Amino acid sequence: MSGNAIDQAWRRLSPLPMGRWLFSRLVCFKAPYFGSVKPRFEVLEPGRAEVTLRKRRAVLNHIGTVHAIAMCNIAELAAGTMTDISLPLTHRWIPRGMQVQYLKKAETSLRAIATGVLPREWGDGGAWPVEVAIVDLAGTVVMRATIEMWVSPRKPG
Template sequence: MSQQSSTLITWQKFSRRWGGQWLFSRVVSHSAPYFATIRPRITALEPGLCEVRMKKRRKVQNHIGTVHAIAICNLAELAAGVMTDATIPPSHRWIPKGMTVEYLKKAATDLVGRAELDLVPAFDEARDLAVPVSVRDSNGEEVVRATITMWVTPRK
């Protein structure tokens, strides 16, 4: 990739400083306000990888005291979207096209969502990009597995 995305450049500047991960996460949440509901904390970002943490708190719990499904889906979509934005060249854009989700066990603790591509593809023509996301609890156990399909196209 000849050029880095503005998202990745911003992350590299912010993340080196004290409070930078928090500030970067707030900027992302401000640009897509529905993500603010989970109070995400982006902790790792590079081409092909994004890791996002969220705390279990009352506002993201369901009636049985575990993290509710939509909050977990928000976490997965955020990780996949930020990873995609940091991975594709500036000459391209993306939009989520679909999501499949497997709920593997109750999410009873803080969570970490990790979007990671085994191989970063070449981006030339329009294409689907399947982004796998693993959501794990504080014990390292996978609670949700998702695949988010991104539609990646050259900018006009």
């Protein structure tokens, strides 16, 4: 595990009553834009993250389904936090691109499941693809995303 602040906060808060809710609010305090979808972290570990989004009026489009950009938001949030805790403290990351496929209407609350195959060592870094599946309450994949994370060594100092 990376031992970074996000990882430490997750390990400290997630087992507590309301801890996952509090952790989710703290992440949105640090990155306010994600607060618009009111995400909730359910799983966060190296190589995997799961974030839920409740279907509510604020995330709906004109036909009453979850808006495509709301789905992209939870996909990026799940991928980014998973990447953050997967890296050693010697490395950093930034999203470099996202490819998205909308497969079905998102008519229920959703879960973003981000996964990435961890290399044995990060070395000089490079492109690291993170796969994200957005699933509805029935487990049907309504959106898929591949988010390319650019990983590089932190500069000394």
